[in-house]
Amino acid sequence: MNQQATTGQAFRATLKRDLIIAYKRKNDLVNPFMFFLIVATLFPIGISPGPDRLGEIAAGVLWISALLASLLAMDNLYRSDYEDGSLEQLLLSPHPLYFLVLAKNISHWLVSGLPVVLVSPLIAYMLNLPDAAYAALFITLLLGTPVLSLLGSIGVALTVGLGSRGLILAVITLPLSVPVLIAGTLTVQETLNGASLGGYLAIMGAMLLAALTLAPLASSAALRISVN
Amino acid sequence: MNQQATTGQAFRATLKRDLIIAYKRKNDLVNPFMFFLIVATLFPIGISPGPDRLGEIAAGVLWISALLASLLAMDNLYRSDYEDGSLEQLLLSPHPLYFLVLAKNISHWLVSGLPVVLVSPLIAYMLNLPDAAYAALFITLLLGTPVLSLLGSIGVALTVGLGSRGLILAVITLPLSVPVLIAGTLTVQETLNGASLGGYLAIMGAMLLAALTLAPLASSAALRISVN
Amino acid sequence: MFETIQFSSLGEFFEMGGYAFNVWSVYMLFILFFFINLYFPLLKKKQIIREQKRRLVVSKESTIEISET
Amino acid sequence: MWLWFSKLGSPKWFYELSGRWLPWLVIPMALLLIVGIVWALLFVPPDYQQGNTIRIMYIHVPFASISLAFFPLMAVAGTITLVWRMKLADMVAKQAAPLGAWFTALALASGSIWGSDIWGTWWIWDGRLTSMLLQFFLLIGVISLRSALEDTDAAAKACAVLSIVGCINVFVIKFSVDWWNTLHQPAGDFSLSDEAANPPEVWVPLVIMIVAIYLFFAVSLILSTRNEILQRERRAQWVQELVEGH
Amino acid sequence: MVAVETESGLAETSRLTMLNGESLFCERDDRVLFENLDFSLREGQVLQIKGSNGSGKTTLLRILCGLNDSYEGKIFWYGDPIEEKVEQYYSSLIYIGHRVGVNKVLTPVENLRWSCSLQQQVADEEIYAALAKVGLRGFEESQCFTLSAGQQQRVSLAKLLLSHAKLWVLDEPFTTLDASGVKQLEGWLRDHADKGGAVMVTTHHSLSVTDLQMLDLG
Amino acid sequence: MVAVETESGLAETSRLTMLNGESLFCERDDRVLFENLDFSLREGQVLQIKGSNGSGKTTLLRILCGLNDSYEGKIFWYGDPIEEKVEQYYSSLIYIGHRVGVNKVLTPVENLRWSCSLQQQVADEEIYAALAKVGLRGFEESQCFTLSAGQQQRVSLAKLLLSHAKLWVLDEPFTTLDASGVKQLEGWLRDHADKGGAVMVTTHHSLSVTDLQMLDLG
Numbered sequence A, B: 001m002n003q004q005a006t007t008g009q010a011f012r013a014t015l016k017r018d019l020i021i022a023y024k025r026k027n028d029l030v031n032p033f034m035f036f037l038i039v040a041t042l043f044p045i046g047i048s049p050g051p052d053r054l055g056e057i058a059a060g061v062l063w064i065s066a067l068l069a070s071l072l073a074m075d076n077l078y079r080s081d082y083e084d085g086s087l088e089q090l091l092l093s094p095h096p097l098y099f100l101v102l103a104k105n106i107s108h109w110l111v112s113g114l115p116v117v118l119v120s121p122l123i124a125y126m127l128n129l130p131d132a133a134y135a136a137l138f139i140t141l142l143l144g145t146p147v148l149s150l151l152g153s154i155g156v157a158l159t160v161g162l163g164s165r166g167l168i169l170a171v172i173t174l175p176l177s178v179p180v181l182i183a184g185t186l187t188v189q190e191t192l193n194g195a196s197l198g199g200y201l202a203i204m205g206a207m208l209l210a211a212l213t214l215a216p217l218a219s220s221a222a223l224r225i226s227v228n
Numbered sequence C: 001m002f003e004t005i006q007f008s009s010l011g012e013f014f015e016m017g018g019y020a021f022n023v024w025s026v027y028m029l030f031i032l033f034f035f036i037n038l039y040f041p042l043l044k045k046k047q048i049i050r051e052q053k054r055r056l057v058v059s060k061e062s063t064i065e066i067s068e069t
Numbered sequence D: 001m002w003l004w005f006s007k008l009g010s011p012k013w014f015y016e017l018s019g020r021w022l023p024w025l026v027i028p029m030a031l032l033l034i035v036g037i038v039w040a041l042l043f044v045p046p047d048y049q050q051g052n053t054i055r056i057m058y059i060h061v062p063f064a065s066i067s068l069a070f071f072p073l074m075a076v077a078g079t080i081t082l083v084w085r086m087k088l089a090d091m092v093a094k095q096a097a098p099l100g101a102w103f104t105a106l107a108l109a110s111g112s113i114w115g116s117d118i119w120g121t122w123w124i125w126d127g128r129l130t131s132m133l134l135q136f137f138l139l140i141g142v143i144s145l146r147s148a149l150e151d152t153d154a155a156a157k158a159c160a161v162l163s164i165v166g167c168i169n170v171f172v173i174k175f176s177v178d179w180w181n182t183l184h185q186p187a188g189d190f191s192l193s194d195e196a197a198n199p200p201e202v203w204v205p206l207v208i209m210i211v212a213i214y215l216f217f218a219v220s221l222i223l224s225t226r227n228e229i230l231q232r233e234r235r236a237q238w239v240q241e242l243v244e245g246h
Numbered sequence E, F: 001m002v003a004v005e006t007e008s009g010l011a012e013t014s015r016l017t018m019l020n021g022e023s024l025f026c027e028r029d030d031r032v033l034f035e036n037l038d039f040s041l042r043e044g045q046v047l048q049i050k051g052s053n054g055s056g057k058t059t060l061l062r063i064l065c066g067l068n069d070s071y072e073g074k075i076f077w078y079g080d081p082i083e084e085k086v087e088q089y090y091s092s093l094i095y096i097g098h099r100v101g102v103n104k105v106l107t108p109v110e111n112l113r114w115s116c117s118l119q120q121q122v123a124d125e126e127i128y129a130a131l132a133k134v135g136l137r138g139f140e141e142s143q144c145f146t147l148s149a150g151q152q153q154r155v156s157l158a159k160l161l162l163s164h165a166k167l168w169v170l171d172e173p174f175t176t177l178d179a180s181g182v183k184q185l186e187g188w189l190r191d192h193a194d195k196g197g198a199v200m201v202t203t204h205h206s207l208s209v210t211d212l213q214m215l216d217l218g
């Protein structure tokens, strides 16, 4: 005991810590998909279209709701750590920040992104999504929401020191997320038009890979700047 | 000098302070309507309908975007005051909390709600809203967004002490706001169908009056609880 | 008012005129919910009492310790 | 009056009284449920339009109508919590929220199973249904607020405020949503007093089921409130004696 | 657990009792913080609340200010229960807690202008004078997030100089102050008490004031 | 403006210089906080940084920890520029700032488990023992938001007992501690220095340790 911890150990410890915090807060687990559900409900209420019309816009509505849910959930990724000084401790760790940030991002997606993906078919049903689109929707969300989380992480890292984060975060992150939104909805739409999923999914997979390798680097740099 | 301040003076001082803070933060002024703009833009991107289709859903999209912008802007209504202890000072004032809370709500709406209302015709144009609906949309937003702010204020006051506010605030506030959304979009729709604005606006006016008298009371009670 | 049973055979009863799934799933949901809602509070009561007993024992032990020293 | 009030507010008194009441609730509940279910499943004639799915009504309508009682109940309890600081009221309110969510969920589920045949879809954006869904969201909101606030006292008061605001809002939602879009069976369509349209063999079992499920609601609320009392009053003398007696 | 000692040789009975608590009781998470706590604070007195970490000092102060109502017992303001005199009580009270109530975006002047205006009218010149006294001359127009921890604390302490409140309730006001700041604040406490005000303060320092009372929470 | 005095009679030259800074310069908002600041810290030494509020103590510590890079000058870790030895430097460093790095939702044990694991492997028994030493026995499983200000500070101080880091950088660690806590912490500083570690600390207390150096920022 009492020897230096390896980077792997620090990674696991960070992942575990964040999951415990989410578990203790409980709400962190429930709220993202409740928010997703509620926002998705707002559309039929606000737009009140006929069932067919609804089906046409369903994929877009689901993707936009997921995007917003991911955005709102981002807020507590580094916030409390910044406020209580844990973030400084993270920066002072001898391990590469990349992995620690990645651990935080993964745990955050597990808690806030995955539930949204899992509940999406239910809402898709309520929104009359055409049957043919279910698989495409589910898979694109599964590949797309981690990208949204990773991108959002950069935005949060940049804004974590600010007083009024919610909105500025949105203003920074939403435009960055547009390509993911386009890729996601386009995939669903093209599958409805009879195209095969493969090509589109490759694009989304590439996005995910790129985000996984690059975004945590940007987040790390942003965190260093914010703490300064 | 140095005599007791009247409630009116305390009200004005609070209003002024919050406006100064918003002015200094700059972002508070710009972000709500930037967010509104961005979210409204997401819809044509995510849903990619033809121009006519877009016009049909435009009113709903605008209202939902306004609702979400108002929600996200709420977050910094009491937050920083809670964190730096100003909220305690507010509660320890000898004046009725109702008026101080009202002052904060008014200044918040001026900063975050009004710009959204003012920019709405522009976005309505971008979303192909039928010409006949402009007036109705503008007036309903003008009457409706203060109600959203006042309702949101209750939610923020209840959750201001929590670590992860963004989402739970949404889960509490959005269902509460649905009647305003329905009233707003329905009014626009019915005017498009040729009905006269009067009756609908009366309902929205009544909502605003009720919110103005009751919501700050609930917010005050909630603030006392949260600080405890 | 009390008419006869509406089904002539058990099979017919289970079939529910083609609506077996709808009718039975609703009743099953209800029965499930009914028993869960009675069972869990009773189970919880037992847990609470067990937990309390343990606590009482522990606190007694600790007071004894203090009085001994 | 005051004496009675403070006595009722005492968890101990409630615990003992409810212990004595329970059998007198459970027995009629069981009897009525058995009679009601057997009647509904075996004796009610199939509807000339809906056939045997009409039997779903005997679950759906009681659950739907009791669901609507939760917010008023929680608002009254909340008012008592805020004004008289009665602990018991909050214990009831705390247990009512999840129970309400379950009742609402069952009303939604039974309704949509019914609707899957009548309307040909499991879900439509109709006024009644949407307002029920929103009530469900509001209940979840109350529950998550309760679990988010760690301090029992603060949670009690915060949820009281939210329940009161929510209660007003549930009515507003219902009003506005009905105004917005209605397809669901209107209340008048199935008027219990209209004997011509609805013969007694249809509505008598419905009344029996409604009463039975009301009793069930009372029983399960009392059971969980008793647990809450045991938990929160665990350091009171009488609870310790009760625990040792077990 | 509770000990009340007075250090001033002779209690001046001519001075009224400003604030007193009777049989206060508070528990948190099954731990009794204090029970049967009585105290009284006369005009001209400084009441220092002592106790180890977690003994309930902050909690007591917040209870007295009405920011926490999870307690039992009675609190009186000049003999009347505080619930009946809330407005009068709050116009005579200044509370500075762990979180000092200084908005980071505003300048010291703007902060004081607002927080004083909740109780009384204050002219800008007075604010500038007070800021100069607490050693913030030159920082009047800097936003508060650029100030150091101790400087932010000083902004909130300037309120003491501006207000005419009779009762000061201060939670660890010395923590971030440097040596000269400590001395200055001590002087203000002394002056305030000598002019007939009263002070409740938690601190681990030993204070030098005329009429010091101790309340030890253990 | 800058004065370096040493209180230990005889400097033990056998001990290596752990950290030293050369001609450090920092200004914020056009105000020069320090310029031409030199200091050096040997193993076994405690360096107390003094100065009035706003003189730049916190800023200096954050610069040394690499949390702030708006400075000029050079900092060396055992003779090498720290930029070249970041990893080694960070494995030997503990920094406890104004914000102590204690998550409010987690328990003290969970907090320490994580924050220690960033540097080294620590067994749970050690954590419990350390918590007992800082006076938090019985609070191991309470969530930290239920702890008082001083108790939260103590959680972060437990890290000092658990870590094998050689350099402690502490920003006003005494503020919220009660008298016994102050004494305890002072003892730990002394022990750590005597065992060959080094400490940089800002505080307005006067410390009693073997080899004390002062750095006065004015």
Ligand code: HEM
Pocket: D057, D060, D061, D064, D065, D066, D107, D108, D109, D110, D111, D112, D113, D114, D115, D116, D118, D119, D128, D129, D132, D133, D184, D185, D186, D187, D188, D190, D191, D192
């Ligand atoms: C998810 C779907 C549904 C929901 C959420 C729902 C909700 C409700 C609610 C809230 C009530 C009011 C109870 C009261 O006022 O006491 C109700 C009553 C009723 N529902 Fe549904 N319902 C659903 C589907 C259906 C369907 C598909 C039918 C049948 C066609 C139906 C038939 C009725 C009837 C007959 C009543 C009694 C009306 C009365 O006497 O007031 N419901 N339902």
Ligand SMILES: Nc1ncnc2c1ncn2[C@@H]1O[C@H](COP(=O)(O)OP(=O)(O)OP(=O)(O)O)[C@@H](O)[C@H]1O
Pocket: E145, E146, E147, E148, E149, E150, E151, E176, E178, F028, F029, F033, F051, F052, F053, F054, F055, F056, F057, F058, F059, F060
């Ligand atoms: N973010 C910032 N922007 C501009 N100036 C700053 C900023 N932070 C601190 N300062 C300035 O730097 C100076 C030093 O601040 P610092 O926090 O280092 O002081 P300190 O010596 O730690 O004081 P204290 O004893 O009050 O903690 C202060 O005068 C302050 O105005």
Ligand SMILES: Nc1ncnc2c1ncn2[C@@H]1O[C@H](COP(=O)(O)OP(=O)(O)OP(=O)(O)O)[C@@H](O)[C@H]1O
Pocket: D151, E028, E029, E033, E051, E052, E053, E054, E055, E056, E057, E058, E059, E060, F145, F146, F147, F148, F149, F150, F151, F176, F178
């Ligand atoms: N929100 C809370 N929930 C439960 N217990 C709490 C809460 N806040 C404080 N406590 C407990 O109350 C006790 C007293 O806390 P308080 O903050 O009053 O202490 P204090 O005397 O001010 O200590 P310090 O000198 O560290 O500031 C502590 O033991 C703490 O555990």
Ligand SMILES: [Mg+2]
Pocket: E057, E058, E059, E171, F148, F149, F150
């Ligand atoms: Mg304290």
Ligand SMILES: [Mg+2]
Pocket: E148, E149, E150, F057, F058, F059, F171
């Ligand atoms: Mg400092």
